Amino acid sequence: MEDILNLINGALVPAAGGTWIDDHEPATGRVYARIADSDERDVAASVKAAQDAFPTWLGMGREGRSQVLHRLAELIEQDLEAFARAESRDNGKPVHLARKVDIPRAVANFRFFASAILHEQSEAHLMDDVAVNYTDRSPIGVVGCISPWNLPLYLFTWKIAPALAAGNCVVAKPSEVTPMTAYRMAQLCAKAGMPPGTLNIVHGLGPKVGAAITEHPEIKAISFTGGTRTGQQIARTAAPMFKKLSLELGGKNPVVIFADCDFEEMLRTTVLSSFRNQGQICLCGSRILVERPLYERFRDAFVERVKALRVGDPADPGSDLGAVVSGPHMEKVLSYITLAREEGGTVLCGGERVRLAGDLADGWYIAPTVIEGLGPACRTNQEEIFGPVVTIAPFDTEEEALSVANGTPYGLASVLWTNDLKRAHRMAHRLESGIVWVNCWMVRDLRTPFGGMKQSGVGREGGVEALRFFTEAKNVCIKL
Numbered sequence: 001m002e003d004i005l006n007l008i009n010g011a012l013v014p015a016a017g018g019t020w021i022d023d024h025e026p027a028t029g030r031v032y033a034r035i036a037d038s039d040e041r042d043v044a045a046s047v048k049a050a051q052d053a054f055p056t057w058l059g060m061g062r063e064g065r066s067q068v069l070h071r072l073a074e075l076i077e078q079d080l081e082a083f084a085r086a087e088s089r090d091n092g093k094p095v096h097l098a099r100k101v102d103i104p105r106a107v108a109n110f111r112f113f114a115s116a117i118l119h120e121q122s123e124a125h126l127m128d129d130v131a132v133n134y135t136d137r138s139p140i141g142v143v144g145c146i147s148p149w150n151l152p153l154y155l156f157t158w159k160i161a162p163a164l165a166a167g168n169c170v171v172a173k174p175s176e177v178t179p180m181t182a183y184r185m186a187q188l189c190a191k192a193g194m195p196p197g198t199l200n201i202v203h204g205l206g207p208k209v210g211a212a213i214t215e216h217p218e219i220k221a222i223s224f225t226g227g228t229r230t231g232q233q234i235a236r237t238a239a240p241m242f243k244k245l246s247l248e249l250g251g252k253n254p255v256v257i258f259a260d261c262d263f264e265e266m267l268r269t270t271v272l273s274s275f276r277n278q279g280q281i282c283l284c285g286s287r288i289l290v291e292r293p294l295y296e297r298f299r300d301a302f303v304e305r306v307k308a309l310r311v312g313d314p315a316d317p318g319s320d321l322g323a324v325v326s327g328p329h330m331e332k333v334l335s336y337i338t339l340a341r342e343e344g345g346t347v348l349c350g351g352e353r354v355r356l357a358g359d360l361a362d363g364w365y366i367a368p369t370v371i372e373g374l375g376p377a378c379r380t381n382q383e384e385i386f387g388p389v390v391t392i393a394p395f396d397t398e399e400e401a402l403s404v405a406n407g408t409p410y411g412l413a414s415v416l417w418t419n420d421l422k423r424a425h426r427m428a429h430r431l432e433s434g435i436v437w438v439n440c441w442m443v444r445d446l447r448t449p450f451g452g453m454k455q456s457g458v459g460r461e462g463g464v465e466a467l468r469f470f471t472e473a474k475n476v477c478i479k480l
């Protein structure tokens with residue numbers, strides 16, 4: 001059984017307390033590795049290492065840092081297949097998805113910010129004959145990055161890459177549910193030429209390691225992606241210390257389908273936006289609203305497609321869905337299906353755990369589930385389920401669709417299907433979400449602002465937004 005160790009000051013080490021947490025393989029439900037069960041001592045050692053490394057990392061300049069991050073990207077890419085298999089084994093997602101999306105995106109995150117830092121511009125504000133102002137942006141020093149389990153290496157690197165590129169040293173914590181690829185990446189940092197202490201990775205439980213990162217006075221900024229409740233806890237602890245916070249939280253995303261859309265493309269994409277990664281993408285659409293004239297046609301075609309999806313061994317190229325990430329998460333998702341039935345919903349397909357054969361019999365599989373007959377205010381339509389479960393409902397007017405789409409505490413992403421350009425602009429403007437996809441889903445340009453409104457988060461990641469988050473802006477005013 002493999003040991004997943006911390007990366008502290010360039011060394012791979014067990015937790016100071018010497019204890020371990022089990023790491024499960026969702027496909028079989030079995031323990032297959034153990035994770036360093038770290039605490040505040042490991043975080044303190046990481047902060048000290050990061051503080052010591054800061055002058056060296058900053059002194060390497062943009063060019064030097066860019067080269068290290070490019071090299072790290074290259075090393076991950078060289079080992080892409082092993083990373084993809086490790087991600088799939090740790091998370092339960094199909095290997096083909098990790099190979100096509102997760103790991104290439106982790107590589108792209110490093111490449112993007114390694115390049116972005118070389119092309120960064122600063123502003124100057126001229127006051128006629130009075131003075132010139134320019135904006136000086138400096139790295140913050142030691143920053144914390146905390147990430148979730150659904151897109152493990154993808155979201156871990158989405159934070160670490162801009163933090164490092166901007167010149168910070170990092171104390172990072174991957175999810176204890178899916179720590180494996182962060183550990184594999186840790187093994188490559190020295191080879192990429194990263195000075196010891198620049199990036200420290202502390203494994204372990206959220207309330208121990210995550211809380212210690214949040215509480216540490218020398219960690220001046222925290223970039224967090226995860227659940228809304230955890231985000232609230234972090235905000236509560238960090239606010240009195242005036243830490244900079246970027247919070248990417250939960251969602252309950254609407255998909256609004258008008259009768260004038262391209263039906264086939266909409267249908268194909270809506271199957272993906274509902275069930276990709278077992279529905280465990282914060283950007284998945286879980287409330288599908290369909291203009292009434294199209295409703296029955298959509299429902300019948302959609303259910304037929306969903307029934308044809310194959311839930312199976314994540315290693316099998318023919319599996320559309322693999323396992324959900326953990327036993328407790330499977331129970332949570334199944335409990336929402338029970339709730340939907342209690343609330344009066346009709347399960348059109350799925351609705352239960354899937355038992356595969358042989359070695360996979362105890363794996364955590366759920367059939368993709370479509371539910372109709374629920375009003376917008378019920379818990380099933382208000383709370384984040386984060387699994388392969390969607391509801392469908394008809395609407396009559398644009399106003400009604402907008403009011404239902406905006407009628408949750410969340411505001412992360414929306415998907416809109418229409419060929420009416422004016423309506424697309426009108427709706428996109430009024431939808432309360434940080435991202436609106438029109439006639440597409442998950443099309444990502446890393447330069448664009450990424451994040452949510454309302455209880456889906458505070459701040460934005462991506463492109464210049466991330467580099468700004470990880471720096472302090474100073475205006476320098478020089479009298480002419």
Ligand code: NAD
Binds near residue numbers: 148173214225248
């Ligand atoms: P989570 O909040 O349970 O955990 C996220 C991370 O926070 C983990 O590393 C965890 O160990 C850590 N953590 C837990 N308690 C902590 C504490 N008290 N202090 C500090 N850190 C703590 O979330 P999860 O279950 O891993 O991920 C699923 C959630 O993430 C869903 O709500 C999903 O919508 C959200 N998510 C959001 C985005 C986005 O971009 N907005 C992207 C992916 C996932």
